[in-house]
Amino acid sequence: MPTINTDVLIIGGGLIGLSTAMHLKNIRPELTVTVIEKGGKVSDQQSGHNSGVLHAGIYYEPGSLKAKFCLEGNQMLAGLCQKFNLPLKRCGKVIVATDDDEADRLEHLYERGTANGVPGLRLLSVRELHEVEPNVTGVKALHAPNSAVVDYRKIAAVYAAIFEKASGKLLLDTEFIASCEEDGRHRVVTSNVDVDTNLVINCAGLQADLVAINMGVTPEVRIIPFRGEYYLLREESRRLVNGLVYPVPDPSLPFLDVHLTPRVNGDVEAGPNAVLATMREGYSRKDFSWTEFRGTLSYPGFWRLAGRHFRAGVSEINRSLRKGVFVKSLQKLVPDITSNDLVPGGAGVRAQAVDHDGNLVDDFYIEEAPGSIHVLNAPSPAATSSFMIGKHIANKADLRINAG
Numbered sequence: 001m002p003t004i005n006t007d008v009l010i011i012g013g014g015l016i017g018l019s020t021a022m023h024l025k026n027i028r029p030e031l032t033v034t035v036i037e038k039g040g041k042v043s044d045q046q047s048g049h050n051s052g053v054l055h056a057g058i059y060y061e062p063g064s065l066k067a068k069f070c071l072e073g074n075q076m077l078a079g080l081c082q083k084f085n086l087p088l089k090r091c092g093k094v095i096v097a098t099d100d101d102e103a104d105r106l107e108h109l110y111e112r113g114t115a116n117g118v119p120g121l122r123l124l125s126v127r128e129l130h131e132v133e134p135n136v137t138g139v140k141a142l143h144a145p146n147s148a149v150v151d152y153r154k155i156a157a158v159y160a161a162i163f164e165k166a167s168g169k170l171l172l173d174t175e176f177i178a179s180c181e182e183d184g185r186h187r188v189v190t191s192n193v194d195v196d197t198n199l200v201i202n203c204a205g206l207q208a209d210l211v212a213i214n215m216g217v218t219p220e221v222r223i224i225p226f227r228g229e230y231y232l233l234r235e236e237s238r239r240l241v242n243g244l245v246y247p248v249p250d251p252s253l254p255f256l257d258v259h260l261t262p263r264v265n266g267d268v269e270a271g272p273n274a275v276l277a278t279m280r281e282g283y284s285r286k287d288f289s290w291t292e293f294r295g296t297l298s299y300p301g302f303w304r305l306a307g308r309h310f311r312a313g314v315s316e317i318n319r320s321l322r323k324g325v326f327v328k329s330l331q332k333l334v335p336d337i338t339s340n341d342l343v344p345g346g347a348g349v350r351a352q353a354v355d356h357d358g359n360l361v362d363d364f365y366i367e368e369a370p371g372s373i374h375v376l377n378a379p380s381p382a383a384t385s386s387f388m389i390g391k392h393i394a395n396k397a398d399l400r401i402n403a404g
């Protein structure tokens with residue numbers, strides 16, 4: 001097996017790994033930086049199977065990394081799309097309350113979004129909602145004109161191109177297998193090359209906790225995979241929405257519930273739901289890995305989580321199996337939508353970190369160990385925030401390298 005030397009090795013060619021690589025070469029051009037990606041192309045997991053939304057930054061706890069990076073990331077990615085001529089549709093978003101309880105929670109979201117500094121945010125009356133979205137029904141709504149849709153595969157390709165232009169090395173079809181430490185350096189075994197390096201940055205997304213464990217780190221969290229399935233609106237039904245249409249989310253869950261999302265290519269997606277996945281990269285209901293599922297079942301945090309959210313879990317499975325139930329969720333927002341308007345679409349799998357006590361980790365979460373940095377929770381809005389998360393990690397790496 002050939003051996004290469006690199007100052008920094010980044011595992012994972014998704015938005016987070018590539019953004020980190022791009023920023024690190026920008027801050028420290030003299031360093032050799034290598035990204036390994038196990039797939040044959042970049043951004044083929046979460047980064048290429050998401051809703052494509054450039055979030056405005058409404059939902060997140062003020063002061064959290066999510067709040068800060070989402071707001072700044074929205075601006076940075078809009079600038080990047082303009083500079084590199086990538087598609088961006090500033091279609092705006094309405095979050096719609098359908099009863100008084102949701103209307104109260106909507107007020108709370110408005111306060112949060114305002115505290116986070118989301119531009120242009122305003123509460124809409126029923127009449128104003130109909131002016132923005134004539135086919136959407138509710139008792140009150142929140143309008144975020146700054147929400148947009150983009151193509152994250154194209155954004156990842158730009159990160160990769162900037163990195164490679166700065167003489168960064170991107171190795172595709174190269175899977176991290178194992179590593180050991182020798183004289184303060186990591187010796188990393190991959191599927192086709194051995195790598196000697198001072199610092200490993202683990203951005204392996206759905207596999208990040210397993211990679212950390214494999215490197216001898218005992219992470220505080222484990223990743224539980226949740227599959228999200230989409231339907232597509234038939235072409236003649238796309239007129240039902242003008243922009244992004246979301247329900248008021250359940251504050252105890254990290255997912256935003258099924259919504260309607262125009263894509264930059266003209267499609268309109270409905271979804272995603274959130275069903276426990278039995279395989280980390282299992283995009284179809286039929287995908288099953290007993291080894292991986294056993295890993296989930298053997299984690300005590302999973303059982304505590306399942307006990308706490310049992311009802312929500314069962315109703316998600318019901319909605320996944322029965323199109324009628326999925327349609328009913330959408331009809332709360334768009335009463336005219338019917339089963340005939342929807343055809344099956346794609347799916348994505350979210351990497352959600354859960355701690356030992358069964359708590360869903362809310363904020364982005366990074367652990368550091370001697371010679372390594374591990375990104376262990378980068379769920380939505382991590383695509384929107386990817387530019388800023390990458391910069392944050394690159395700065396951490398720079399500090400570590402300076403400290404010797």
Ligand SMILES: Cc1cc2nc3c(=O)[nH]c(=O)nc-3n(C[C@H](O)[C@H](O)[C@H](O)COP(=O)(O)OP(=O)(O)OC[C@H]3O[C@@H](n4cnc5c(N)ncnc54)[C@H](O)[C@@H]3O)c2cc1C
Pocket residue numbers: 011012013014015016017036037038039042043044045046047048049050051052053054055174175176177203204205206207211228272347348349350351378379380381382383384385
């Ligand atoms: C259904 C869904 C909808 C979403 N919608 C949005 C949205 O609208 N807006 C938003 O901001 N965010 C959204 N997100 C979140 C966002 O897409 C992700 O948080 C983000 O893409 C995470 O990027 P990543 O680089 O951490 O992970 P990934 O994109 O999963 O990249 C990790 C990479 O590591 C590689 N890898 C894994 N193991 C190894 C190994 N052993 N060796 C080498 N390589 C390895 C994988 O092949 C993969 O390419 C959504 C996510 C999902 C799943």
